[in-house]
Amino acid sequence: KQEVTQIPAALSVPEGENLVLNCSFTDSAIYNLQWFRQDPGKGLTSLLLIQSSQREQTSGRLNASLDKSSGRSTLYIAASQPGDSATYLCAVRDNDMRFGAGTRLTVKP
Amino acid sequence: GAGVSQTPSNKVTEKGKYVELRCDPISGHTALYWYRQSLGQGPEFLIYFQGTGAADDSGLPNDRFFAVRPEGSVSTLKIQRTERGDSAVYLCASSLSPLSTDTQYFGPGTRLTVL
Numbered sequence: 001k002q003e004v005t006q007i008p009a010a011l012s013v014p015e016g017e018n019l020v021l022n023c024s025f026t027d028s029a030i031y032n033l034q035w036f037r038q039d040p041g042k043g044l045t046s047l048l049l050i051q052s053s054q055r056e057q058t059s060g061r062l063n064a065s066l067d068k069s070s071g072r073s074t075l076y077i078a079a080s081q082p083g084d085s086a087t088y089l090c091a092v093r094d095n096d097m098r099f100g101a102g103t104r105l106t107v108k109p
Numbered sequence: 110g111a112g113v114s115q116t117p118s119n120k121v122t123e124k125g126k127y128v129e130l131r132c133d134p135i136s137g138h139t140a141l142y143w144y145r146q147s148l149g150q151g152p153e154f155l156i157y158f159q160g161t162g163a164a165d166d167s168g169l170p171n172d173r174f175f176a177v178r179p180e181g182s183v184s185t186l187k188i189q190r191t192e193r194g195d196s197a198v199y200l201c202a203s204s205l206s207p208l209s210t211d212t213q214y215f216g217p218g219t220r221l222t223v224l
Contacts, residue, residue, distance in 0.1 A: 034213075089151050096154040100151050102151055
């Protein structure tokens, strides 16, 4: 059974720092990997979707990489802002979509 | 256009009662998904519909849980004889198709509390 792990569980950084969130998965037979953002009491907002044949995707200050063979993905956030504070979830798509438990990010002004 | 909507946003019920949670997907999306998210965890897959039929219900925890999508649009998740352990946020998502290339768009969720 596919297991998705996110490290760290929580992260606090000062505004302006660059940071990396990590996601690992146990079965490399995936269709894609997706990073989501979740604000307290809200649903999930899709940030980046990386197909299994791709190595990375970029959107603005966000860059996500995928190394399928090693079962790893990273989400890089450049020049962090207080508005980036949220929980970041990664999810892998095989027959279903399986999520990690998330990394709770706090960016302090 | 409108996103995925879910009603109610909050539901408090007593142990043993029956509840229904509703999901309105994005218009034209044929695939609809239900997830359950417990506190501090990521969402857990429950069931997915392609059109009117449940294509995969392997995530439903037991036979107290049932979902329908009779006209291929709105879906209702039904929970019988609720238990305290059913307390969670129930999320619905829809996508244009079930293809892996199609992004799932999530609703805000229904927070269910079973007393």
